[in-house]
Each structure stands twice: as C-alpha cells, then as structure tokens.
Amino acid sequence: MPETPLARLAALHGVAASYSPSPDRTVAASHGAVVAALAALDVDASTPEAVSAALAARERQLGERLLPPTVVCWTDGAPPAALAALPDGTRLRVETEQGELRSGVEKLPPGVHALRATTPDGRTAEAHLVVAPARLPAPPGRTYGLLVQLYSLLSQRSWGMGDLGDLAELTAWAGRALGAGFVQVNPLHAAVPGAPTDPSPYRPSSRRYPDPVHLRVEDVPEYPYALSAASAAASSSPDERDRVGALLERAVLLRQSVLAKGELIDRDAVWELKREALELVRAVPLGPGRRAAYWDFLAEEGEALEDHATWCALAEVYGSDWQRWPTGLRDPRSAETARARGELMDRVDFHTRLAWLTDAQLGTAQRSARDAGMPVGLVHDLAVGVHPGGADAWAQQEYFAAGMSVGAPPDAFNSRGQDWGLPPWRPDRLAESGYAPYRLLLRALLRHAGALRIDHVMGLFRLWWVPQGQAPTEGTYVRYDGDAMLAILVLEASRAGALVIGEDLGTVEPGVREALDDRGVLGTSVLWFERDWEGTGRPLPPERWRANCLATATTHDLPPTASRLTCDHVDLRHGLGLLTRSLDEERAEAAADAGEWLALLARLGLLNGAGGGISTTSEEDRIQALHRFLLRTPARMIGLWLPDTLGDRRPQNLPGTWDQYPNWRLPIADASGRPVTLEDLAASPRLYALVDVLRGAGA
Structure with missing residues (x-):
C-alpha cells in the first residue's frame, strides 16, 4: 500500500499511522487520532492542503538541520x-x-x-x-525484598494510614530480622486534593514531590515544642486545651476505625488531621541549624518547588483543577500569578515546608534501610504520568500535549483499550530542552532510593495517545527518542548509585526488552504470566526465566497468591459483575491455570506437604512452594508481596473498577480479612515460615 502524505507527515513527527497489535497483524490508526496528535505537536493536518504545507515545511526543516536538539x-x-x-x-x-x-x-x-x-x-x-555510562551495574549479588503499598501498612503509631515512620520501622526490621535486601513501595507522589481525593497513587498531582500525607507528624523535630507551646497556651485558654486534646484523640480514633472496626482507609480524614497538626508545628520557629537546612533545600529546588507550592496554595482558594481557575492564574509565569503568590506567601511557605519535611523523612527511611544492612534499600515507584489538573501539568504546560491522554490500545486483556487520563509529555519539547524536566524528576526520585521502578517502562519508547473525548480505540502511538530517554535514565541512576527496574508486563514492541537489558535495566517477571507463549503455552520452567529481572508471585494490580490458588478472585469479579463469561467457565479456566502451576511444582519436588503431592498440601504450603520456585529461577531480585505473608485474599487494586471496589484503601489483613498491624506482622509465624523460604535468595 503506498504511503499517503498524511502518513509521511505523521512519521516525520513520530506519530504512527498504523500499529501491530500482534506480529501477524497491522491495524490502521484512527485518522482523527493522527490529526489530533499532530495538532498537539503544533502541526496542522486538518486538510489535504494543510498536510502538504506541513510536510514540505518539515522536510525542509530536517534537510537544513545540522543536528537534532x-x-x-x-x-x-x-x-x-x-x-x-x-x-x-x-x-x-x-x-x-x-x-x-x-x-x-x-x-x-x-x-x-x-x-x-x-x-x-x-x-x-x-x-x-x-x-x-554504557550500562548500569548489576544488583549486588542476589537478594529478596518486600513489596508493599505504604498506606496499607498501619502500626500502632499510625494516624489512620501507613506513613514514613512506619516505612523506616519496616526497613529496619526487614533488614535486621529478615535479611531482606530491599523494600519496594507504591508511588509516594503528591495527590490531587479533592472531595474525595483520588486514592490512586498512579494519577498524582506531582511526580517530583512526595505527598505530606505520608509524614509521621511526631517525628518532625518541632512537634514536641508545638505541643509544649499549645499546652502553655491552654493554661489560659480552655479552647486551645480542647483543640490539642481533640487532635490527639482523633488520631487514635482514625487508627482504631481501620484496625479495630474494619473501616476503609480515609486519606482525606488523615490529611485533615495531619494538616491541622502541621499548622501547629509550623508556628514553632526553626533553630539556626534547621533554618539553614531549610534554606538550602529551597535554594536547591528553586523554581520547581516554588511552582509546586504556589499551585498548592492556589488550589486551596480556587480548587484543584487549574484549568478552571481565573484566566490569569492558569499561566504560572503571568503577572497575576506572581501577585497571587505574594498575597498567599504564607501558604506557599507552608507547602514548601511540608515538601522539605517529607523529603527529610524519606531520607531517614532510606538510611534506616542501609543501616539495617540492606544492599538496595528503598525501591521507589515512578508513575506513568500526572493528573491533567495538577501541579506538574500547570507548572510545565509547555511540555504536555494539550488535548491528549495516555492509555493503551485494545489487546487480549481489554478489547476496548484503556484511557488513563494522563496528559503525555511532548517528545519534541523534551528533546529541545535536553530532557530537563525528565532529568530533574529522576534526580528527585533517586535522591533517597536504592532503586527506581518505572511503571509501564515501554513508555520511554512510545505511548498510546487518545484524543480527549474519544474512545481508547480511537488513539495512536507517538514515538519518543528511546535512546535519549534511556540514556538520561541510566545517567541519573548511575549518579545516584541506584538500580532501575522496568515494569515491562503486557504487550511490548520488539527490541524494547533487549534495549533495556543492554543498558542494565532490570525487567519484571510475574509468575502467572511466565509461560511458553511461543510453544506449548505451559508454565515456563525456572531455568528458562531471565536473570535480569525482579521476579514476583503477584503485584498490587493482581489477586494475592492465596486468592489465585483458591480462585476467590473469580468470585470477587463475579460479584461485581465484571465477568464476560459464565462463573463456571471462568472458575474452570482459573482452576486449570493454578493446577498447571501446582503440577509443575510437584514435578520439581517443591511441595512440602505430606508426600509432596498436590492433594496433601495446605494453602500455606502451596504459597511457600511458589516462592521456592522463584528461588529456582536465575532472577537477581525476588519480591515478596507483603500481604501474601498472611494469606490476605483482597487485591489492593482491581483494574476495571472505580467505586465498585475499595481500590487503594484497604489495610493489610490476614486470611480472615482482619486488619493486621506492623507489630502483628513482626510476630507472625506464617510470615517467618515464608520468609525462611526466601532467605536463601541472599546466599
């Protein structure tokens, strides 16, 4: 088929006119999507005449250009x-x-x-x-670690959700008592405040700055002085005494509501309480050393932090979607914004102070991990993108493609495609800036990390752009300079002495995994997906797994292992009306899938029940056997989903649901659904039995 002028123009701007969902099939991209993607790159392709003019201009530009940006x-x-x-x-x-x-x-x-x-x-x-550098160094030996959604891990000191104090406690215990080499957490990015706030950590306001809702308020050095000052004021003001007492009482009630009453984690209630406490803390003057450290942080972060804090202050007044603010405030560089920043300077300072305090506690958690002997320590998670109404999208408007959203095309898992509601970066503007916003983002995330997980790492090479208001099927791929994106990633990770783990599950275009592996970026291998897809379709024997990966039994988006083995996840989806076939068909397929894995475990002699047979093993034996299997693979890193240590059956996130299921709001629980604290975890015989299986990973 001859190439059309539109297809030629699109190719010269990195926009795909067609794509291949499978090696033997090519699909034409939506004409409207191609035109919309070009428009988002400031290229007019609305008419044949516009296409001809734009094509001539682009060919002339490339012909005259000595160097790419x-x-x-x-x-x-x-x-x-x-x-x-x-x-x-x-x-x-x-x-x-x-x-x-x-x-x-x-x-x-x-x-x-x-x-x-x-x-x-x-x-x-x-x-x-x-x-x-040519390549990132390999992980230091072979190691295993814990995977956890931080909000879900409450301790007896938490204020209604897991916090950075809990993370420091977890790393110290896991390193010293369990011999773990790392702890991987969900994205800790700043959320977009709302009513209610979107609890998903994968659609943040800012990826560069962490959310202060994760702060352990009592660990802020000024906190005791704030209480002392409040107590002194209370001697002459009963209202102040009541305020302080009520604040501390609410913290206890929030924790008990989750742990004792089984209520969902309420991020908004937690933040309301912490914000009130942090307002008291901010009233305490910083000592000379602390003040100097704060000023250093402000100087180092510069305009980016000022923009972030300004957005937070403006959002308190005008709401959390900057596209609905007064016109002059939609531009971070306008005179109106500068004037508003001055008028709100007290609130801007409050939010810069919160960013500083949160950064400090992240540093404490990583030092705790390293002091406990962890060779890697914290593994932070980088989400694919940001909320279109949030701080990053406001402050960096020139780098985002207006009118477009990131998603995924139709595939075997979702015939309707996906729209994640995240504005994509413009590849042309990134290149022109020397990838400045990308560099600074990586630098910030790697500051307190031993490794960084890149969600949907294939996005370094191309992303599926969906025009706003259109179905995900009406999108197209837009290509990024994968070599440059990868080079920046390797450069910043090497400077930080950190590993990089790419989440490369699902459909991956040819050559991407090889390019990542060549540069030392580890992949992600989840047991249930590791099959001989090009041959028998059966579970992949351990010796055929790749070495340069993080291998796990499950993830935050998948059923916990106990649920997978019992097919409870099918019943859950059935109860929510999510099945596309009958319950019997779905259960039969899920049981056959689990049965094939259990049969392989039995053949390998990994089941430790009576006689080592499938029928004589308990659920706990089977979970241990699956992790013994992971040890048989050459994977350099092995991840243990923390809820699996207790037999928790509930997924933290159930893709395809919004308000039908409490995504991102569940505390870690045991097999009966009873919430479990960090202190309970540290005393769990079931956890220690499973960890004993994996401690050989460090041998």
Missing part, C-alpha cells in the same frame, strides 16, 4: 550517527556540565553538555549532548 553518546559506543553525518572538517566545541571547554567529543565525562558544531562553510548548530 539532543544527541546521545554512550561511553562504550561509536560516535553518534548525528555527528558522523556532519560535513568533513566540522569543528565541535563542548562546554561540559562542569564548565570545562573541550574540542571534540572524545573522553567526555558523563553528563548533559552543550555542543556547538561549526561547518567549514560557516554554518553553526547547537545541541544538548547526553553522555551516558
């Missing part, structure tokens, strides 16, 4: 093709990040440098030059 140079590779294509005699001048001037690109230090090319005929071009 960003050039990538790997320390182990040949000179970049963009430099090799320059005319003979072209002079190259580089100003490094360190301010050093160099002639040529040989033996440059890793970093993002300024490159200037001058041809013999006097033409010049400037570009960002990314010099990245």
Whole structure:
C-alpha cells in the first residue's frame, strides 16, 4: 500500500499511522487520532492542503538541520550517527556540565553538555549532548525484598494510614530480622486534593514531590515544642486545651476505625488531621541549624518547588483543577500569578515546608534501610504520568500535549483499550530542552532510593495517545527518542548509585526488552504470566526465566497468591459483575491455570506437604512452594508481596473498577480479612515460615 502524505507527515513527527497489535497483524490508526496528535505537536493536518504545507515545511526543516536538539553518546559506543553525518572538517566545541571547554567529543565525562558544531562553510548548530555510562551495574549479588503499598501498612503509631515512620520501622526490621535486601513501595507522589481525593497513587498531582500525607507528624523535630507551646497556651485558654486534646484523640480514633472496626482507609480524614497538626508545628520557629537546612533545600529546588507550592496554595482558594481557575492564574509565569503568590506567601511557605519535611523523612527511611544492612534499600515507584489538573501539568504546560491522554490500545486483556487520563509529555519539547524536566524528576526520585521502578517502562519508547473525548480505540502511538530517554535514565541512576527496574508486563514492541537489558535495566517477571507463549503455552520452567529481572508471585494490580490458588478472585469479579463469561467457565479456566502451576511444582519436588503431592498440601504450603520456585529461577531480585505473608485474599487494586471496589484503601489483613498491624506482622509465624523460604535468595 503506498504511503499517503498524511502518513509521511505523521512519521516525520513520530506519530504512527498504523500499529501491530500482534506480529501477524497491522491495524490502521484512527485518522482523527493522527490529526489530533499532530495538532498537539503544533502541526496542522486538518486538510489535504494543510498536510502538504506541513510536510514540505518539515522536510525542509530536517534537510537544513545540522543536528537534532539532543544527541546521545554512550561511553562504550561509536560516535553518534548525528555527528558522523556532519560535513568533513566540522569543528565541535563542548562546554561540559562542569564548565570545562573541550574540542571534540572524545573522553567526555558523563553528563548533559552543550555542543556547538561549526561547518567549514560557516554554518553553526547547537545541541544538548547526553553522555551516558554504557550500562548500569548489576544488583549486588542476589537478594529478596518486600513489596508493599505504604498506606496499607498501619502500626500502632499510625494516624489512620501507613506513613514514613512506619516505612523506616519496616526497613529496619526487614533488614535486621529478615535479611531482606530491599523494600519496594507504591508511588509516594503528591495527590490531587479533592472531595474525595483520588486514592490512586498512579494519577498524582506531582511526580517530583512526595505527598505530606505520608509524614509521621511526631517525628518532625518541632512537634514536641508545638505541643509544649499549645499546652502553655491552654493554661489560659480552655479552647486551645480542647483543640490539642481533640487532635490527639482523633488520631487514635482514625487508627482504631481501620484496625479495630474494619473501616476503609480515609486519606482525606488523615490529611485533615495531619494538616491541622502541621499548622501547629509550623508556628514553632526553626533553630539556626534547621533554618539553614531549610534554606538550602529551597535554594536547591528553586523554581520547581516554588511552582509546586504556589499551585498548592492556589488550589486551596480556587480548587484543584487549574484549568478552571481565573484566566490569569492558569499561566504560572503571568503577572497575576506572581501577585497571587505574594498575597498567599504564607501558604506557599507552608507547602514548601511540608515538601522539605517529607523529603527529610524519606531520607531517614532510606538510611534506616542501609543501616539495617540492606544492599538496595528503598525501591521507589515512578508513575506513568500526572493528573491533567495538577501541579506538574500547570507548572510545565509547555511540555504536555494539550488535548491528549495516555492509555493503551485494545489487546487480549481489554478489547476496548484503556484511557488513563494522563496528559503525555511532548517528545519534541523534551528533546529541545535536553530532557530537563525528565532529568530533574529522576534526580528527585533517586535522591533517597536504592532503586527506581518505572511503571509501564515501554513508555520511554512510545505511548498510546487518545484524543480527549474519544474512545481508547480511537488513539495512536507517538514515538519518543528511546535512546535519549534511556540514556538520561541510566545517567541519573548511575549518579545516584541506584538500580532501575522496568515494569515491562503486557504487550511490548520488539527490541524494547533487549534495549533495556543492554543498558542494565532490570525487567519484571510475574509468575502467572511466565509461560511458553511461543510453544506449548505451559508454565515456563525456572531455568528458562531471565536473570535480569525482579521476579514476583503477584503485584498490587493482581489477586494475592492465596486468592489465585483458591480462585476467590473469580468470585470477587463475579460479584461485581465484571465477568464476560459464565462463573463456571471462568472458575474452570482459573482452576486449570493454578493446577498447571501446582503440577509443575510437584514435578520439581517443591511441595512440602505430606508426600509432596498436590492433594496433601495446605494453602500455606502451596504459597511457600511458589516462592521456592522463584528461588529456582536465575532472577537477581525476588519480591515478596507483603500481604501474601498472611494469606490476605483482597487485591489492593482491581483494574476495571472505580467505586465498585475499595481500590487503594484497604489495610493489610490476614486470611480472615482482619486488619493486621506492623507489630502483628513482626510476630507472625506464617510470615517467618515464608520468609525462611526466601532467605536463601541472599546466599
């Protein structure tokens, strides 16, 4: 089929006119989606005449361009093709990040440098030059760790949801008592406040700044002085005495409502309480050392933190969707915004203070992990994108594609496709900036991390863009410079001395897993999905698993292992009306799936029940056997879903539901559904029995 002018224009801007959902099938992308994606990149393709004009302009631009806006140079590779294509005699001048001037690109230090090319005929071009290490180092030996949604892990000191104090306690215990090498948590990004707040950690207001709802208020150094000051004031003010007493009483009631009464985690109630307490804390003057540390944080974060705090302050007045604010305030650089920032400076300072306090407690949790002997420590999670009405989308508008949303095309798991409601980054603007917002985002997340998990890591290469208001089927892929995105990731992770784990589940285009593996980015392998898909379709034997991965039995988006083995997850979906076939058919398929795995475990001699047979083993034996299987694989990292240690049957998130199921609001529970505290976990014989299976991962 001949290439149309629109398809040619789209290809020159990285927009796909067709895609392949499977190796033997190619599907044309929606014409409207291609036109909309180009429009979001400031390219008019609305008419045949506009297409012709835009195509001529793009071809002329590329023909005259000496250098792309960003050039990538790997320390182990040949000179970049963009430099090799320059005319003979072209002079190259580089100003490094360190301010050093160099002639040529040989033996440059890793970093993002300024490159200037001058041809013999006097033409010049400037570009960002990314010099990245050839490969990230492998994990330090083989290790296992815990996977947990932090909000779900309450202790007897929590104020209604798990917090950073609980995380520090967990890492200290898991490292010292369990020999764990890491703890992986959900994204701790700042949420968009609402009524109620969206509890999903994967649709945040900001990915760069953590949410202060995770603060352990009592661990803020000024907290005891705030209580003392309040108590002193209470001697002359009964109202103040009542306020302080009520605040502490509410904290206890919030915790008891979840742990004793079985109520859902109420993020909004937790934040209301913590915000009130933190207002008291802020009234305490910082000592000279603390004040200097705060000023250093402000100076280091600069405009990005000021923007974030300004959005938070404006959201308190005008609501949490900046696109509905007064017109002048929708621009973070407008005179109206500058004036509002001055008028709200007290609130802006409150939110910058919260960012500083949260960053400090994250640092404490990572130090706790390392002090406990963990070779990796905290594994943070980077969500795919941000909420369109949130702080990042407001402050970085020039980097987001207006009118588009990220999602996924129809596939075997979802015939209608998916729309995640997240505005995508513009690949052209990223490249023109030398990937500045991406670099700063990674730097912030890696500051207190031993590793970083990248959700939907395939998004470094391409993303499915859906025009707003259209069905997910009416989208198309838009390509990013995967080499540059990967180089920036490797550069920043190597600087932080951190590992990178890519969540590469589902449909992955050819070459992506290989490219990630070549650069030392680990993959993600979940037991139930590891089958010989190109052959028998049966469970993949352990020796055929890849080594460079984090291997787990389940994740936050899947049924807990106990539920999978008993097929309880099918009954759950049936009760919510989510099945597309009869209950009997679904249960039969789920039972056959579990049965195939159990049969493999039996053949490998991994079942420890009476006689080692399937029929003689308990649920707990079977869960242990699945983890013995993970140990048989060459996987460098093995993850243990913390609820599996207690037989918890409830998924933390049930894809395809919104208000039908309490996604992201459940505390960790035992097999009967009774909420379990961190203190209970630390005394659980069932947990220690399962951990004993995995402690061999560090051998």
